[in-house]
Amino acid sequence: MMRSFICGGALLLLAIKGPLYGEGEVTYDGSPPPHGVAFHATVEPVVDGVLSNGEWKDAQPFYFPLSPGAQGEATEARFLWTEKGIYVAFVVKESTPVFGHSPKGEALYQEDCVELFLDVMGDHRQFWEIQVDPAGQTYFRNHVLTAPPRLTAEQRITEEFRVSELWRYDVDPPEGSKIVCNLDRQAGLWTVEMFLPSSFVNRRRGGADLEPGIVRMNLARNDWSLAKEEPNREPRYQYWASVLPGHAHLSPLAMGYLELKKP
Numbered sequence: 590m591m592r593s594f595i596c597g598g599a600l601l602l603l604a605i606k607g608p609l610y611g612e613g614e615v616t617y618d619g620s621p622p623p624h625g626v627a628f629h630a631t632v633e634p635v636v637d638g639v640l641s642n643g644e645w646k647d648a649q650p651f652y653f654p655l656s657p658g659a660q661g662e663a664t665e666a667r668f669l670w671t672e673k674g675i676y677v678a679f680v681v682k683e684s685t686p687v688f689g690h691s692p693k694g695e696a697l698y699q700e701d702c703v704e705l706f707l708d709v710m711g712d713h714r715q716f717w718e719i720q721v722d723p724a725g726q727t728y729f730r731n732h733v734l735t736a737p738p739r740l741t742a743e744q745r746i747t748e749e750f751r752v753s754e755l756w757r758y759d760v761d762p763p764e765g766s767k768i769v770c771n772l773d774r775q776a777g778l779w780t781v782e783m784f785l786p787s788s789f790v791n792r793r794r795g796g797a798d799l800e801p802g803i804v805r806m807n808l809a810r811n812d813w814s815l816a817k818e819e820p821n822r823e824p825r826y827q828y829w830a831s832v833l834p835g836h837a838h839l840s841p842l843a844m845g846y847l848e849l850k851k852p
Contacts, residue, residue: 616831616843617744623830623845625651628852629801630669634676636782638725638771645669645678653808654827664703664810664827670849672798674765674786679703679721679810684777687813688722694759696730697722699817703781706837706844708805710793713738713841716805717789723779725770729760732838743833744843751839763789801851805844809837 614622627648634644648667665680687701697720698704708716713734720728733756739747746755762768765786772779788796808829815822824835832840 614842615744617833617840618831620831622843625845625847626850627668627670627847628850630671630676633671634669634678634782634784636676636767636769636784638769638780638782640667640678640680640780640782648678651829653810653829664808666808666829668847670799672787672800674784674799675790677705677781677783677785679781681723681779681781681810682777683723683779683812685814686723686772686774686779687816688724688726690817691722691726693726695728696720697726697728698811700811700813702811704809704811704837706807706809706841707790708841708844709790711803711805713805715793716841716844718838719783719785721768721770721781721783723770723772725768725781727762727768729762730757730838731760732757732841734841738841740842743836744840745833745836746839746841755839765789799849801849803846803848805841806847807832807837807840807844 616622631647632644635641645667648669650665650667652663652665654663662682667678669676681703683701690700691697700722702720702722705719706716715731715733718730718732734754735756736754739750741747763786766784766789768781768783770779770781787799791797791799810827812825812827813822826834828837830843830845832843
């Protein structure tokens with residue numbers, strides 16, 4: 590499997606080359622955080638939920654889960670970037686999509702969705718969480734840590750830290766963003782295309798244009814057997830960087846490293 594991808598911002602802070610960045614760090618299953626690369630777009634994709642020929646030719650696909658024993662069919666993701674923002678695509682194999690039971694504006698993780706976690710500064714003090722379901726409904730959340738995180742043995746923020754030092758709040762989809770899904774029930778496939786502008790991605794740097802650099806990121810797929818109100822339902826989680834199942838939002842130090850790169 591290829592393990593390449595990227596998104597990010599202008600990050601001189603973490604611009605360490607080669608295998609040194611992340612050296613000695615481990616994720617939930619004891620593996621090192623994944624590293625990946627995404628390239629500057631020569632052709633900017635049209636965000637319409639269809640991965641048309643040529644649009645993503647410069648993006649190296651990678652697949653998750655990467656962890657042994659993970660359930661379900663692998664999910665594919667792709668990334669491209671320009672100075673003005675990040676393009677993201679997901680390709681999800683799903684014959685029994687479960688969605689549509691969460692009120693508008695509420696989190697979607699209790700049913701089928703894909704998630705992007707993005708720590709642009711890489712200092713574990715603020716990161717974005719973006720959820721998208723098969724119908725294209727979205728949920729954006731900002732996570733702010735008021736102190737250096739304290740972790741359990743599973744690389745999860747401790748409960749005491751979560752209560753006292755982690756602030757989380759919903760945010761509206763950023764101006765200039767676009768997210769479109771295409772669900773093909775007959776083929777058992779749904780695709781997601783999104784554009785996230787630099788004004789959002791790079792907000793902690795004043796919304797500056799993106800530049801080559803390193804960011805922290807994780808990707809998740811929540812795959813449920815039944816709707817959220819049904820009894821005896823079971824989740825099947827998939828992650829790019831291994832985290833305690835169901836706790837990607839509380840595992841900022843387990844995120845992978847991704848490089849925005851130009852030829």
